[in-house]
Amino acid sequence: MAVGLRAFGAKGPGWLRRGPWAPFAASFCSQGRVPEPGPRLTSVRQRDGIRSIVLSNPKKRNALSLAMLKSLQSDILHEAESQDLKVIIISAEGPVFSSGHDLKELTDERDPQYHAEVFQTCSEIMMLIQNHPVPVIAMVNGLATAAGCQLVASCDIAVASDKSSFATPGVNIGLFCSTPGVALGRAVPRKVALEMLFTGEPISAQEALLHGLLSRVVPEEQLEEETMRIARKIASLSRPVVSLGKAAFYKQLHQDLRKAYHLASQTMVDNVALRDGQEGIKAFIQKRKPVWSH
Amino acid sequence: MAVGLRAFGAKGPGWLRRGPWAPFAASFCSQGRVPEPGPRLTSVRQRDGIRSIVLSNPKKRNALSLAMLKSLQSDILHEAESQDLKVIIISAEGPVFSSGHDLKELTDERDPQYHAEVFQTCSEIMMLIQNHPVPVIAMVNGLATAAGCQLVASCDIAVASDKSSFATPGVNIGLFCSTPGVALGRAVPRKVALEMLFTGEPISAQEALLHGLLSRVVPEEQLEEETMRIARKIASLSRPVVSLGKAAFYKQLHQDLRKAYHLASQTMVDNVALRDGQEGIKAFIQKRKPVWSH
């Protein structure tokens, strides 16, 4: 898979560039730069429609170095249009989900162009998650800070163990978590986001659930089981129906109510006309299990 | 009341078409189509300023068929401008608040125009609730799914019994709950909405309260009492003051802060100048009960 991923990551698939809901992603992409060769910092496995991407650099607290970001981006983009892919899970090895950017890449030994590439690549990935045709689930077991917390906030669904915690501590080292604040400010109430951003202090998994950063918290020993349960459920559904719904959801979310209903009503009519739409409705009426053609 | 409602529903009152906050509703209305005659699927009662609309087709799980939607629309629109109407409560007969659209209306035995009318009529009602001059309260005792969940999410206030639950399960039958997602995505955090939409699984009343879908949860035996307490409180207030405030609230909610304060400050000045505004302030200063002229 690795070779395919490398060749692929450079341009991104058609739906990313021309998708009706995501016309912007392309303009934000790094300009065809091919990632430098090196050890892969993520590991990937796909089975029964579920792709598991694991941040695999626990010694460096899964820091989102540029190389790690490129690995993650490739893994998310790889064969994104394949019917065999139904859902993505992002998790991590070791006690730290991710500590955010690699600070060694942000000293003035590198020029501002390099710094810009780091932040833009990271932002691209966060937008890519929303623009991706299948749901992306964060499975968190440990500490997620700065851009690591941003990654959790950017996923469609986030499940965490009760020992997990979340922080945006950049301010402590003179680097305010402004890009994490984009995702955080869209996930939790403003006051919660600002207290986290201004003080850098962590919140617990329970607080994160309370405030909307997570959709579910479970004991550590049930984390994988519960996440897989959700993933298997999604993998059992019609992929084009889920894709259509995901795209419309994000598209309408910030429109005014009239526009939003106009878009969503049209989406429903289109959905009803899909082969899987008719199959599902008829199966329900006939009290049988639907057979998706995807 | 039934006859008046039918004649009325076709066009809608002036405030809906030309109201300063709701200029859009008209363009979205179905084009003057008169609902077919048939048994009424809702029942209505109005007393002391409180209109109770009850979804009354429990055998069909109060499905929001086109006929049910038209009944509900008529009941909401009926004499909306009357001074005698202060607040609306929407509830349901039987263990299911509403199961959403009638799937038999969504097969390909009906043409896409018909499907479009179903979704547009439903969307109109959801917008109508926001644009209505009086507060609309959902009183939920049971399961609310798909467009039924959307109806709860669209009301201004929602009170539920602790045995109630809420889901957007369309994805299970190949019909993603895109229009319910419009209301849900504006009521609960994004991750909660997406987990509901992607998995179709229900959340409990307590979870719904935690996440903002409900404003209050009470034991089943207190549901009516608590809802009526809120309704009676609203019915005791000045109708034009409440109307002005409701319209301004929704109008400013998505404006930038400067515009929002400009609008709201002007609304306050207008409110102070209302007869009931001056009466209320003077009554307070004189330590007496205000007498509203409405």
Next chain:
Amino acid sequence: MAVGLRAFGAKGPGWLRRGPWAPFAASFCSQGRVPEPGPRLTSVRQRDGIRSIVLSNPKKRNALSLAMLKSLQSDILHEAESQDLKVIIISAEGPVFSSGHDLKELTDERDPQYHAEVFQTCSEIMMLIQNHPVPVIAMVNGLATAAGCQLVASCDIAVASDKSSFATPGVNIGLFCSTPGVALGRAVPRKVALEMLFTGEPISAQEALLHGLLSRVVPEEQLEEETMRIARKIASLSRPVVSLGKAAFYKQLHQDLRKAYHLASQTMVDNVALRDGQEGIKAFIQKRKPVWSH
């Protein structure tokens, strides 16, 4: 300080008029009107970078009369650009944090221009808090109603004792809390805001925390200690880094995701280039305490 404040309050500092994130504040300012002399209704103390502003008119339940609003505005604006100021705490004397506007100023004995000045000045202060270069914390110990509740909702961070409560009861006296609704509607879920606005009933500190109006609730005896702990933490950080981050956070919050990430990525690059940005990163890598130059 008082003299300086009075002279100062009339125009506001440059950053308020021309700041890149806050170009609008000026156009909304009252036109250079100098506050009438009179007893000061607030008291101010500044130490170690922490400015404490106390609403000090408990006999009048700390009503936000025009004079009180002007005092508060002066205290917030005073030497806002000084490097010595790192964070502001707004609290109150007595059992009522603030009861909102002084109703005696809103009768028809005053003309609509006067009413407009009251609401505009109040709105200016709420926007000023967001546009201010340093974080503003509300420390609440008691009842905050109407514009008093709006003030809490407008601060960046809000800490309250568990005996505090919050309400927007204007509707009871025929004056819907439309301007408080601007801040409330941006802090809590819509249904919570509307139930508060339509019924006028208070919510507890715990409910306020649950719904996002507060960032933290503590027992009364720990209120000052906990608030000071947060304030001291912020005061220990780099002021330009915090200012840059605060401005970018509010600026991006309502942009579409692509614009938001573009702005935030640029902010990160600028932040890395700040002297304190480089100092912080290097200190972290070198495992020493950073020394901010501000």
